Amino acid sequence: MNEINLSFDFYHLWEVCGGQLILIVAGLLLMIIDMLLLDKDAETRGKYIGWLTVFIFVATLGHMVYRQWDIHDIVFMGVFSADKFSVFISIVMVFSGFLAALMSMGYLRNNALMKGEYYILLIYAVAGAIGLVQSVDLLMMFITLEVMSLAVYALAAFIKESPFSQEGALKYFLLGSFGSAFFLFGVALIYGLTGSVNITSIALAISGGLYQSLPLLVGFAMILVGFFFKMAMVPFHMWTPDVYEGAPSVVTGFMATAVKAAAFGVCIKVLYVSFGPILANSGQPDFASTVSLSALAPYWKPVVWWLALLSMFFGNLIAVSQTNIKRMLAYSSIAHAGYMSLGILAANGDGRMGVLFYLFAYTLMNIGAFGVVYIIDGKERTAQNLEDYRGLGYKYPALGFLMGLFLVAMAGLPPTAGFVAKFYVFYAAIKEGYFLLAALGILTSVIGAYYYLRVIYMMYMKEEIKEVVRGPVAAPTVIALVITALGVLYLGILPEKLANIANVAQQGLSVIF
Amino acid sequence: MDYYFLLFAIMAVGAGIFTITVRDALPSALGLLTVFIALAALYLHLNAPLIAIFQVSIYAGAILVLVVFVIMLLITPDEELESRQKNISYRTLGAILGVYLSVLLVIGIKGIDQIIVQKGLPDGFGHPSLIGTLFFKKYILHFEMASVLLLVALIAAIYLAKKKNI
Structure with a gap:
């Protein structure tokens, strides 16, 4: 009989997956704390749990920034890795969770939804997202993808009285399961061909010539389809508008940033490490054979080229005709996914750096915008139409300014983070010779500017026709809005620092083994 | 040709299509049961008896019984039973299922060794x-x-x- 002795180094586990461990344990503790606070009224309970969640996210952020960023032995049991690329994306996602938790306190109070489960699900969504980005094992990717997705499905359905929330969440659940099934089928094919689920082993196994076989290409395509679903690229975007419109505003902000960041991170990781020649850059003689994987580029590059173009065009064009601001932002997030995929298409260091920078900048501006949307909304769905924004710029100068700032950033005008982020990805694409796509992309961002600036036009140049009273503004939301607004401006004026960090992070991708 | 695989693969796919196309809940559940049994047979074929047992006991045993219970609580069988018994397509399906079941039984009597694909599996596999x-x-x-x-x-x-x- 085989005896089971666990060769389990707990210190190493803590070093590599500390962020996930903190969040998983904290989620368990919060459930108990929520029970202990049962005798308090909902308001106080929500406040306690909310601030505790914020504290947990700050602790996780601290662990990732100060410890996980420079560890040396990065792979744990061939399942999780704490390379700089994964850590950077994890930091973006934890930051997004932190901002969402801050805003949620005000949001849940405005909608009388003060429930402990909300924060617990938020914590597990972030834990799953970190696990997804950190895993270097396709099977673990599937499990953590489901942890993240299940938590987000429930968060999207959190307003139980609202049929829109329920409808969106059900659509998200069905189409999300469909996407996950595609991914799992792809993993099964790849595992059957290579006998391994570890992404570096797969790269080694297929570099010997297997990369030309049809079943491998089918598996590769299916894995990518699974990721494109989560990234909301056209034509896998059908769920996005309904889900983003129906879900609670803060959750929408979280979904559009953290879930997207996770999907982009893991897609880049699998695409470049398993199916690209990046491991050959590491200088290790064992991985020199992976150079041959550049032969796969003619297969996936045209696909990403068309998906990027379609996402940019459809996202921006359909957003123009939307009257609901959350729906408009949903289509705009599809367009942003298209811009980000330019960085993937470029397949060079600048492109990856651009995607990382874009994800961080997009997190700031998108969560900020949804924060303003929820405050103006008051109770969900009272003032979400563009007509409701008429004249708000003079009635609420601070909110009007913030909304204007975030929308200008999303339109990609200087001096905001959105401009710099777009600049980096377009620069990377042009450097690789994608002139036509870059030109068309810039053209679509002009269309984008129209509907972003239309909101600002409504706010400052139109007379109010309907009495819109904003909801009460909670102190934590103010903190979150100030952080996002300052971040958007800071990154727009002084982007070098983050760009350098992102550049170091993308180089970490070549040493996953 | 791997006849054993083809037999149960066609059975699984056919039953799967039947499950999602039929408009009635109970036949749909029966189609699902057929899919589960066919998959269990394929697991046996791949020399994974434990997975096959899990498939039968958990999916066919527990989950499907739950599904059928829910259907039982939701429909009133009195008026539908008559028409269902006379439905010719259900009778054909029942006949096909019966043939499959007898094939499975015959294979079971002949012994599991003959249905396993042997491709130099490691010692103690499955x-x-x-x-x-x-x-x-x-x-x-x-x-x-x-x-x-x-x-x-x-x-x-x-x-x-x-x-x-x-």
Whole structure:
């Protein structure tokens, strides 16, 4: 009989997956704390749990920034890795969770939804997202993808009285399961061909010539389809508008940033490490054979080229005709996914750096915008139409300014983070010779500017026709809005620092083994 | 030609298509049962008896019984039973299922050794103890993360299912 002795180094586990461990344990503790606070009224309970969640996210952020960023032995049991690329994306996602938790306190109070489960699900969504980005094992990717997705499905359905929330969440659940099934089928094919689920082993196994076989290409395509679903690229975007419109505003902000960041991170990781020649850059003689994987580029590059173009065009064009601001932002997030995929298409260091920078900048501006949307909304769905924004710029100068700032950033005008982020990805694409796509992309961002600036036009140049009273503004939301607004401006004026960090992070991708 | 594989693969796909196309709940559940049994037979074919047992006991045994119970609670069988018994397509399907079942029984009598594909499998392949060792050694993190997945599903399901204002 085989005896089971666990060769389990707990210190190493803590070093590599500390962020996930903190969040998983904290989620368990919060459930108990929520029970202990049962005798308090909902308001106080929500406040306690909310601030505790914020504290947990700050602790996780601290662990990732100060410890996980420079560890040396990065792979744990061939399942999780704490390379700089994964850590950077994890930091973006934890930051997004932190901002969402801050805003949620005000949001849940405005909608009388003060429930402990909300924060617990938020914590597990972030834990799953970190696990997804950190895993270097396709099977673990599937499990953590489901942890993240299940938590987000429930968060999207959190307003139980609202049929829109329920409808969106059900659509998200069905189409999300469909996407996950595609991914799992792809993993099964790849595992059957290579006998391994570890992404570096797969790269080694297929570099010997297997990369030309049809079943491998089918598996590769299916894995990518699974990721494109989560990234909301056209034509896998059908769920996005309904889900983003129906879900609670803060959750929408979280979904559009953290879930997207996770999907982009893991897609880049699998695409470049398993199916690209990046491991050959590491200088290790064992991985020199992976150079041959550049032969796969003619297969996936045209696909990403068309998906990027379609996402940019459809996202921006359909957003123009939307009257609901959350729906408009949903289509705009599809367009942003298209811009980000330019960085993937470029397949060079600048492109990856651009995607990382874009994800961080997009997190700031998108969560900020949804924060303003929820405050103006008051109770969900009272003032979400563009007509409701008429004249708000003079009635609420601070909110009007913030909304204007975030929308200008999303339109990609200087001096905001959105401009710099777009600049980096377009620069990377042009450097690789994608002139036509870059030109068309810039053209679509002009269309984008129209509907972003239309909101600002409504706010400052139109007379109010309907009495819109904003909801009460909670102190934590103010903190979150100030952080996002300052971040958007800071990154727009002084982007070098983050760009350098992102550049170091993308180089970490070549040493996953 | 791998006739054993083809037999049960066609059965699984055909029953799967039947499951999603039929408009009646109960035949749909029966189609699903057929899919599960066919998959279990394919697992046996791949020398994974433990997985086959799991497939039969968990999917066909537990989950499908739950589905049928729900259907039983939702429909009133009195008026439908008559028409269902006379439906010619259900009778044909029943005949096909019966043939498959007898094939399975014959194979069972002949012995499992003949249906397993032998391709130089490692020693003890498919043995439950080996699966346990893999679970607690190589795939321990997957095992733990799956428990987190179940926990999240539990929290989400309880929140969505419970009544308002609790």
